[in-house]
Amino acid sequence: MLELYHYGDSLCSMKVRFCLFEKGVEFKSRYVDLLNWEHLTDKYKKLNPNAVVPTIVHHGNPIIESTIINEYIDEVFPGYSLTPQDPVLWAKMKVWTKLQDDVLHPAIQKPTFNILVKPLLAQKSDEELDEWLSSHPLEKSRQMFKGAARGKVNIEALEDAQAQFNFIFERMEDALKINEWLCGSQFTLADIAYAPAIDRLEQCDWSHLFENYPNVLKWCEKIRVRDAFSKMRPTENQRFSNVL
Numbered sequence: 001m002l003e004l005y006h007y008g009d010s011l012c013s014m015k016v017r018f019c020l021f022e023k024g025v026e027f028k029s030r031y032v033d034l035l036n037w038e039h040l041t042d043k044y045k046k047l048n049p050n051a052v053v054p055t056i057v058h059h060g061n062p063i064i065e066s067t068i069i070n071e072y073i074d075e076v077f078p079g080y081s082l083t084p085q086d087p088v089l090w091a092k093m094k095v096w097t098k099l100q101d102d103v104l105h106p107a108i109q110k111p112t113f114n115i116l117v118k119p120l121l122a123q124k125s126d127e128e129l130d131e132w133l134s135s136h137p138l139e140k141s142r143q144m145f146k147g148a149a150r151g152k153v154n155i156e157a158l159e160d161a162q163a164q165f166n167f168i169f170e171r172m173e174d175a176l177k178i179n180e181w182l183c184g185s186q187f188t189l190a191d192i193a194y195a196p197a198i199d200r201l202e203q204c205d206w207s208h209l210f211e212n213y214p215n216v217l218k219w220c221e222k223i224r225v226r227d228a229f230s231k232m233r234p235t236e237n238q239r240f241s242n243v244l
Contacts, residue, residue: 002020002057002058003057004016004020004055004056005030005032005056007032007039008234012052012196013053013066015192016056016069016073018232019074019192021227021231023074023080027056034053037132039052047062051141067097067189067193070082071189082189084184084186089184093182093188096193097193100190104197110154112200114153114158162209172213176219195223198223199233
């Protein structure tokens, strides 16, 4: 059976759980507690040298990076395909998932760290933080956690994030004016990639950002009623705001 190493309130973990539930793939849950640095253990870093979640292990082989994981799941496991067969639509899907990796995810990290993670890291001692920062392999992650732990709320970063969301939603709005889903009439890995943003913006009380995009709002409602979306959401005790 496939093993999933994940954290409840991790966006990338949500993204992979959504894909697994849509495909109906059974998996063994391996919970990685980010706030207790379990992703920084030598054991976990042997699976994922970037020390991030999620990771899947299938037939003893670890697969990392959520976009690649979802492509692997869709390719390897039976069930309806989440990838367009038409080469043009396939290319469009790849552009959407790259845009999610390159623009949406960095944007959504800003309210995540400034609004949700900051109160949690403020509880950590300087010694704990120094130990953690010295053992994380990614400089970008070290800087984000350091800023969230000790810096003030970065208003400029939050404003920039909202500008990036508007950029993304304008692209989505244009696509959804003529399509049922981001890549036409088929629900694909592109829709799965963007779906966790619905959950996170609600969590940060930023749902108002959808209001100027009626077709994006319709897309959100169609996502929310999918059984797999409900299943992939973290339980309330796994939310950043409820683990203090």
